[in-house]
Amino acid sequence: MGKLRFASVWMGGCSGCHMSFLDLDEWLFDLAEAVDVVYSPVADVKTFPEKVDVTLVEGAIANQDHLELIHVIRKNSRLVVSFGDCAVTGNVTAMRNLIGEAEIVLDRAYKDAQLLRPQVPHDDGIVPPLIERVVPVHAVIPVDLYIPGCPPPAKRIRAVLQAVIEGKSPEMIGREMLKFG
Amino acid sequence: MPRTLTINGQEISARSDQTILEAAQDANIRIPTLCHLDGLTDVGACRMCLVEVAGASKLLPACTTRVQEGMQVQTDTERLRAYRRQIIELLFAERNHICAVCVANGHCELQNAGIAVGMDHVRYDYLFPKLGVDLSHERFGMDHNRCILCTRCVRACDQLEGAHTIDVMGRGAHSLIVHDMNVPWGEATTCTSCGKCVMACPTGALFKQGSTVAEMVHDAEKLAFLKAARERKVWNV
Numbered sequence: 454m455g456k457l458r459f460a461s462v463w464m465g466g467c468s469g470c471h472m473s474f475l476d477l478d479e480w481l482f483d484l485a486e487a488v489d490v491v492y493s494p495v496a497d498v499k500t501f502p503e504k505v506d507v508t509l510v511e512g513a514i515a516n517q518d519h520l521e522l523i524h525v526i527r528k529n530s531r532l533v534v535s536f537g538d539c540a541v542t543g544n545v546t547a548m549r550n551l552i553g554e555a556e557i558v559l560d561r562a563y564k565d566a567q568l569l570r571p572q573v574p575h576d577d578g579i580v581p582p583l584i585e586r587v588v589p590v591h592a593v594i595p596v597d598l599y600i601p602g603c604p605p606p607a608k609r610i611r612a613v614l615q616a617v618i619e620g621k622s623p624e625m626i627g628r629e630m631l632k633f634g
Numbered sequence: 635m636p637r638t639l640t641i642n643g644q645e646i647s648a649r650s651d652q653t654i655l656e657a658a659q660d661a662n663i664r665i666p667t668l669c670h671l672d673g674l675t676d677v678g679a680c681r682m683c684l685v686e687v688a689g690a691s692k693l694l695p696a697c698t699t700r701v702q703e704g705m706q707v708q709t710d711t712e713r714l715r716a717y718r719r720q721i722i723e724l725l726f727a728e729r730n731h732i733c734a735v736c737v738a739n740g741h742c743e744l745q746n747a748g749i750a751v752g753m754d755h756v757r758y759d760y761l762f763p764k765l766g767v768d769l770s771h772e773r774f775g776m777d778h779n780r781c782i783l784c785t786r787c788v789r790a791c792d793q794l795e796g797a798h799t800i801d802v803m804g805r806g807a808h809s810l811i812v813h814d815m816n817v818p819w820g821e822a823t824t825c826t827s828c829g830k831c832v833m834a835c836p837t838g839a840l841f842k843q844g845s846t847v848a849e850m851v852h853d854a855e856k857l858a859f860l861k862a863a864r865e866r867k868v869w870n871v
């Protein structure tokens with residue numbers, strides 16, 4: 454069996470899920486035997502490649518860039534995995550939805566909370582515009598697997614990846630695999 | 635008169651005044667519940683305990699249905715499992731449950747129910763309602779974002795403390811827990827600050843002030859102890 458083409462992306466999340474991924478420690482060597490990392494925040498690749506076998510998506514869909522990239526990811530990946538609570542539920546990233554839509558959130562962050570020269574940065578092409586409401590990944594594209602947890606414990610990530618490498622579907626049962634938060 | 639019935643094919647006998655849930659508990663058969671709490675009367679609000687009874691056209695809540703002679707009850711069918719997962723997903727979608735930053739993370743009956751029904755994601759759109767947190771009471775707090783409207787707090791306050799400070803206002807998903815005539819909790823003059831509502835709450839909605847993420851452990855079982863101690867003078871369980 455050839456190596457799996459593996460990708461991971463960092464959307465509207467804090468990178469904590471990727472940190473937990475790095476907590477796989479020595480098992481990362483085993484993983485490196487089984488996969489080629491073709492795209493990741495820890496690899497310097499600019500465009501999302503084609504024919505990817507499995508893509509872990511950390512974070513919720515929160516801005517225009519996420520929204521565009523997630524469709525490319527779906528088109529080019531055999532398995533899309535919602536990786537961590539922000540991807541699965543919106544989680545902390547979606548707490549801004551409680552205040553209101555994008556403009557209200559930006560005002561709150563850049564005007565109400567500022568004493569000196571309160572203004573919302575608007576320069577085009579610098580920061581991607583926020584979408585009105587933060588949503589979980591499966592609200593935008595079909596998702597194949599879900600790994601809950603904020604962040605998911607390394608053991609849980611390993612159990613899922615091990616199954617994927619062996620071509621099986623992971624057993625998402627019980628506290629070890631399913632506890633949110 | 636004892637009644638004989640079967641639960642999941644197992645023959646059991648129960649007292650005629652027992653509910654299906656009580657009879658199942660005595661026979662060590664676990665039926666999932668959320669709004670039920672030992673020591674409080676049952677209201678059949680959450681529908682987690684729905685069971686199939688042979689000959690009945692509807693599913694029946696085990697916590698409010700009395701046993702009958704010859705009843706044949708099924709508690710764990712494919713159909714019931716699917717409904718239970720739906721109920722839990724709807725509860726998560728209806729309010730703002732963000733376990734990662736919740737006082738009850740790791741000690742929450744709703745979170746545990748999610749695990750039990752195998753919920754790896756929620757298929758419904760999250761509603762993200764704008765709801766408040768009442769921190770006006772000097773010892774306790776109420777976070778409406780995490781309330782599942784089980785009314786365990788209402789019943790604990792009324793039936794065990796006798797204060798009846800808490801009530802439910804409004805209808806359906808727009809219902810809200812209120813104190814006295816909808817005043818901030820700290821201004822509710824009937825509240826004795828006993829903390830029984832906090833003990834009864836299954837989620838992070840009621841908590842002790844000053845608890846941070848994952849620190850709030852409720853003592854729901856103590857309420858049943860309290861009731862048994864008072865009414866039957868039983869001091870050890």
Ligand code: SF4
Nearest residue numbers: 731732733736742838
């Ligand atoms: S109340 Fe329970 S389910 Fe809701 S956020 Fe808190 S831990 Fe999660």
Ligand code: SF4
Nearest residue numbers: 791825826828829831
């Ligand atoms: S603290 Fe006691 S009296 Fe006050 S609302 Fe809660 S149960 Fe009722």
Ligand code: SF4
Nearest residue numbers: 781782784785787835
């Ligand atoms: S505050 Fe807690 S006990 Fe009261 S109805 Fe809400 S979830 Fe139930």
Ligand code: FES
Nearest residue numbers: 678680681683697
């Ligand atoms: S436990 Fe029976 S309806 Fe809630």
